[in-house]
Structure formats: C-alpha cells, structure tokens
Amino acid sequence: MSATESISITTTKTKSFLAGALAVMPLTIAVIPWGILAGSFALEVGLTAVESQAMSAIIFAGSAQLVALGMIKAGIGIGSILITTLLITSRHLLYAMAMRTHISPLPLKWRLGLGFLLTDELFAIANQTQSGDKPGQHQFDRWYALGGGLTFYVGWNIATLLGIVAGQSIDNLGELGLDFAIAATFIAIVVPTVKKPSILVCVLVSLTLAVVCAVFAIQAGLLIAAISGMAAGMTYAKLTNEGSAVATDVDSTPNAKEDNA
Numbered sequence: 323m324s325a326t327e328s329i330s331i332t333t334t335k336t337k338s339f340l341a342g343a344l345a346v347m348p349l350t351i352a353v354i355p356w357g358i359l360a361g362s363f364a365l366e367v368g369l370t371a372v373e374s375q376a377m378s379a380i381i382f383a384g385s386a387q388l389v390a391l392g393m394i395k396a397g398i399g400i401g402s403i404l405i406t407t408l409l410i411t412s413r414h415l416l417y418a419m420a421m422r423t424h425i426s427p428l429p430l431k432w433r434l435g436l437g438f439l440l441t442d443e444l445f446a447i448a449n450q451t452q453s454g455d456k457p458g459q460h461q462f463d464r465w466y467a468l469g470g471g472l473t474f475y476v477g478w479n480i481a482t483l484l485g486i487v488a489g490q491s492i493d494n495l496g497e498l499g500l501d502f503a504i505a506a507t508f509i510a511i512v513v514p515t516v517k518k519p520s521i522l523v524c525v526l527v528s529l530t531l532a533v534v535c536a537v538f539a540i541q542a543g544l545l546i547a548a549i550s551g552m553a554a555g556m557t558y559a560k561l562t563n564e565g566s567a568v569a570t571d572v573d574s575t576p577n578a579k580e581d582n583a
Contacts, residue, residue, distance in 0.1 A: 335465045338463050338465035338466045338469065339465045339466070339468060339469035340469060341466055341469065342447065342448075342463075342465065342466035342467060342468065342469030342470035342471075342473070343469040343470060343472070343473040345447045345466075345470055346443055346444070346447050346469075346470035346471075346473050346474050347473065348510065349443040349446070349447075349474065349507060349510060349511065350443075350473060350474050350477035350478075351477075352506055352507045352510055353384065353443070353474075353477065353478060353481065353507050354477070354481040354484070355481075355502070356384055356481070356504055356507065357378070357384070357477075357478050357479075357480070357481020357482045357484070357485060358481055358482075358484050358485035358488060359388070359485060360377075360378060360384060360387050360388055360391070360481075360482055360485060361374055361375070361378070361481070361482040361483065361484065361485020361486040361487075361488075361489060362485040362486070362488060362489030362492075363388065363391050363392075363485075363489075364377060364387075364391055364482075364485075364486070364489075365486060365489040365490065366395070366489065367391045367394050367395045368394075368395075369391075371486050371490070374482065374485075374486050375479070375482060375483060375486060377482075378478060378479050378482035379479055382438070382439075382441070382475060382478065383407075383410075383411055383441075384478070384504070385410055385504070386407040386410045386411050389406060389407065389410060390403050390406070390407050393406065409545075413442075413548075414440055417440055417442075417445045418437070418440065420445075420449070421440075421445070421448070421449070421462070424462035425437075428464060432464055435468070435471075436464070436467055436468065436471060439467075439468070439471030439472065439474070439475055440471070441471070441474060442507075442508070442511055443470070443474050443507070443511060444467060444470050444471045444474060446511045446514070446515065447466075447467075447470045448462065448466070448467045448470065512525060518559075518564060519558065519562070519564065520555045520556070520558045520559040520562075520564050521555060523551075523554050523555050523558045524551040524552060524554060524555030525551065526551075527547075527550055527551040527554040527555070528547045528548060528550065528551030528552075529547075529551075530547075531543070531546060531547035531550050531551070532544060532547035535547060
C-alpha cells in the first residue's frame with residue numbers, strides 16, 4: 323500500500339469517526355440532565371464519589387443505574403437488583419441481534435468494543451439509512467459507530483461527574499425535575515425512526531398502553547406496552563404486505579433507470 327493510499331484511508335476513517343460523533347451529539351447533550359441525576363442520586367444513596375463515577379464508567383446504562391440505585395436505597399437484595407437490571411437491559415439483546423450481520427465479521431476487539439458501547443442512542447444512529455443507500459438498506463460503518471459510541475460514553479461520564487460535584491454542594495438536586503431528560507431522550511430517538519406505517523402503529527400502541535398501565539399502576543406496564551406495540555406493528559406489516567412493497571420498489575428502481583437511459 324502506497325503512502326497516498328494509507329493517508330486516504332486514514333482520512334476516511336477520521337471523517338467517519340467525526341461524523342458519528344456529530345450525529346450522536348444532540349442525544350449526548352439531551353442526556354446531560356439524566357447523567358447529572360444519576361451522579362447526584364448515587365451520592366444520595368450512599369456511594370462514594372469514586373464509586374458513583376465507576377458505576378457510570380463500568381455499567382454505562384442510565385435507566386439500569388437509576389433503578390439499581392433506587393433498589394439499593396430501598397434495601398433490596400443483590401439478587402433482585404441483578405434480575406431487575408437484566409430485564410431492563412434485555413432490549414440490548416434485540417439490538418445485538420439486529421446488528422449481528424454487520425458486527426459478526428469484525429475482529430474480536432471491534433465486537434467487544436462496540437458491544438460495550440451499544441446503547442439506545444448508538445443503535446439509533448448506527449442503523450439510520452445513509453445518503454445514497456437504497457430504500458430499506460444502509461451501509462454500516464464501524465468507525466462511524468465507534469465515533470458515536472465513544473462520544474456518548476464520554477458525555478455520559480462527564481454528566482455523571484457534574485452530578486457528583488453538584489450533589490456535594492446542592493441539596494435535593496433530584497427535585498429539580500432533571501428526570502425529564504429520560505423521556506426527552508427516548509422521544510428524540512424514536513421520532514426519527516417513524517418512517518413506515520407499521521412503525522407508527524407500534525409507537526402509538528406502545529404509547530397508549532404505557533399510559534394506561536401507568537394510570538392503573540400496573541407494574542409490568544412497560545413490558546406489556548413494548549411487546550404489544552411490536553406485535554401490533556408486525557401484524558400491520560403482514561396484513562398490508564408492507565415489506566413486499568418496499569422490496570418491489572427497490573427491485574424496480576434499476577429497471578426504471580434502464581428504461582430512462
């Protein structure tokens with residue numbers, strides 16, 4: 323490989339990395355109040371500053387961290403905490419399955435690294451259709467994913483550090499309404515993905531059932547809403563042959579170009 327080719331490849335990798343970092347930046351900014359809440363709440367529960375920061379650095383799962391901290395504060399046993407956090411983060415298994423075809427060919431260090439950095443936010447940006455892709459397809463770029471994942475990881479830990487510092491000097495930080503960032507972040511993730519009727523059906527069913535379950539204080543409400551939403555979306559797609567319509571459009575595109583040539 324010539325020096326020119328090497329420089330060109332390095333430049334491409336850098337551009338992809340920076341593009342991923344830029345793509346996840348709005349979500350990173352949106353999650354700052356959430357990270358501050360996690361850091362301050364950890365101190366409130368009784369963790370030291372080092373333990374609080376280590377929790378974000380090692381676990382790196384906002385919702386699981388907050389739930390685990392709440393259970394620690396309530397004096398719940400370690401077994402129940404582990405099972406609960408496992409259920410909360412089980413959605414990452416679905417993310418991993420969806421990305422398996424792109425990730426499995428990569429070297430072990432890439433699979434481990436991207437696996438650790440995999441979050442709702444990274445999954446959202448890494449699976450967006452890029453410009454120039456055919457409908458229903460996208461080109462996975464490991465450097466783009468790495469840039470997004472690392473940027474979000476650093477942002478989350480900086481936000482946690484801010485929460486630790488603020489929690490040592492500001493009382494009742496959790497009463498400032500910082501938990502609004504949790505809902506805002508997930509709304510920002512979900513809305514751009516609503517590009518097909520089946521996804522809209524999934525979102526509306528999940529939203530409706532989540533509210534109903536919350537009103538009636540059903541403990542497994544989120545799980546019920548998520549499963550029901552996915553089932554409704556899949557059923558709609560099958561009844562309307564949505565996937566077949568997309569495939570037909572993709573297959574007909576080259577032919578259309580040939581006819582116009």
